Amino acid sequence: MARSKPAPIHIPLPAEEAAAFRRRLHRWYKQHSRDLPWRTTRDPYRILVSELMLQQTQVSRVLDFYRRFLERFPDLESLAKARPQRVLEAWEGLGYYARARNLHKLAKHVTSSPSGIIPSEPVELQALPGVGAYTAGAVASFAYEKRAALVDTNVARVLHRVFAPELNPKSGPGLRRLWQLANELLPRTGKVTWTHNQALMELGALVCSARAPKCTVCPVKRQCASVERFVGGD
DNA sequence: TTCCCGTTTC
DNA sequence: GAAACGGGAA
Numbered sequence: 421m422a423r424s425k426p427a428p429i430h431i432p433l434p435a436e437e438a439a440a441f442r443r444r445l446h447r448w449y450k451q452h453s454r455d456l457p458w459r460t461t462r463d464p465y466r467i468l469v470s471e472l473m474l475q476q477t478q479v480s481r482v483l484d485f486y487r488r489f490l491e492r493f494p495d496l497e498s499l500a501k502a503r504p505q506r507v508l509e510a511w512e513g514l515g516y517y518a519r520a521r522n523l524h525k526l527a528k529h530v531t532s533s534p535s536g537i538i539p540s541e542p543v544e545l546q547a548l549p550g551v552g553a554y555t556a557g558a559v560a561s562f563a564y565e566k567r568a569a570l571v572d573t574n575v576a577r578v579l580h581r582v583f584a585p586e587l588n589p590k591s592g593p594g595l596r597r598l599w600q601l602a603n604e605l606l607p608r609t610g611k612v613t614w615t616h617n618q619a620l621m622e623l624g625a626l627v628c629s630a631r632a633p634k635c636t637v638c639p640v641k642r643q644c645a646s647v648e649r650f651v652g653g654d
Numbered sequence: 655t656t657c658c659c660g661t662t663t664c
Numbered sequence: 665g666a667a668a669c670g671g672g673a674a
Contacts, residue, residue: 476660490659515660522672552672573670631671645669656674663668 422567430597433583437648441582441608442616447476448639448641452626454479457486459618465496465539466564471558472550476516477570479625483513497604500527522550540564553599562618565610569602570617572593579605581628581646 425536453459456479458470469489473482489510492496493499499507502523526548530538538559539545545556557570571579579601580589588594607616627634635651 476669478662515656516671518659518672550672554671658673659670661669664666 430600433601437643438605441605441643444639444643445619445623446601446612446615449615449622453618454626457483458562462563462565464540464559466490467559467563468526468538468551468555469523471555471562472519473518475516475555477514481529482514485511496527496531499524500531511553519550526551529547540566540568542568560615561610561613565614567606567608567610569599569606571599571602572621574621574628575602575617577630578620578624578628580645582640582644585645585652600627619632 428595458467461467470482470486471487473486477485480484492506492510493502502524504521505526507520508517511517514520528549530536539548539568540560540563542553542556542560545551545559546553551559554570554572557568560568560570561570562565575594576589576598579598580587580594582600584597587597602620608614623639627638633650634646638644638647641647
C-alpha cells in the first residue's frame with residue numbers, strides 16, 4: 421500500500437508576531453505606496469481589468485492600456501456587447517491575448533447571468549474564465565473589501581522569506597502553506613485587509629524584490645528569517 | 655504535474 | 665538564443 425509522507429506539523433504563527441508584522445507593514449505602506457488608478461476604485465470590473473493586465477505586464481506599461489481600455493469599454497455591459505475583434509484591438513501590444521478573450525467571455529457570461537454582477541466570493545469568482553485563486557482573492561479583497569487572502573509571486577516571495585525560508589514555494593504543499601500563512605496573517609476586518617493585501621504586494625514589488633532585495637530599508641527586517649542571507653552575508 | 659504564452663533577462 | 669517569468673488551465 422502506498423504510504424504518504426507524514427504531513428509536516430506547523431506551529432501556528434504566534435499572534436504577537438503576526439500583529440507586529442501587520443503593524444509594520446501597514447505603517448510602511450502608508451508612507452511608500454504608489455498612486456495607482458486601480459487603487460482609487462472599488463468597481464469590480466475595473467479591478468478585474470487591472471488584475472488581468474497586471475498578470476503579465478509591469479505597472480508602467482499597463483497604465484496606458486488600462487486607461488484606454490476603460491475608455492473604450494467603461495463597464496461590463498459595453499465589453500460584453502463588443503465584437504471580439506474590437507476587444508483584441510484594445511489589448512493589442514499587451515500580449516497574452518488569451519487573457520483578453522477570457523475577459524470578454526467573462527463579461528458575456530456575467531452579464532447574462534441572473535444577478536448580472538461580478539461575484540464577491542472567491543469560490544464563485546474562481547469559476548469564471550481566466551480567474552484563478554490569486555485573481556479571485558484580489559477581486560474579493562480589492563473590489564468588495566472582503567477579508568480574503570491572496571498569494572501572487574510577490575506575496576509568495578515575501579511570506580516565504582520572512583516566515584518559511586525552508587519551504588519550496590514552487591511545490592504544491594509549499595504553495596498551500598503560503599496560502600495558509602497568508603490567511604493567518606489577515607487583519608480582523610475586510611477594510612483593513614484591503615490595505616494589508618495591497619501592502620504585501622507593494623512590499624514584494626518595491627523592497628522584497630526577486631533579484632536584489634532592499635533589506636536595509638525593509639519594515640519587517642527585524643522579524644525576517646532571511647535577512648542575513650541577503651545583507652552582505654554568504 | 656506539465657503546458658501555455660509574449661516579454662524580459664541571462 | 666535559451667531560459668525564466670507568472671498566472672491559469674489541462
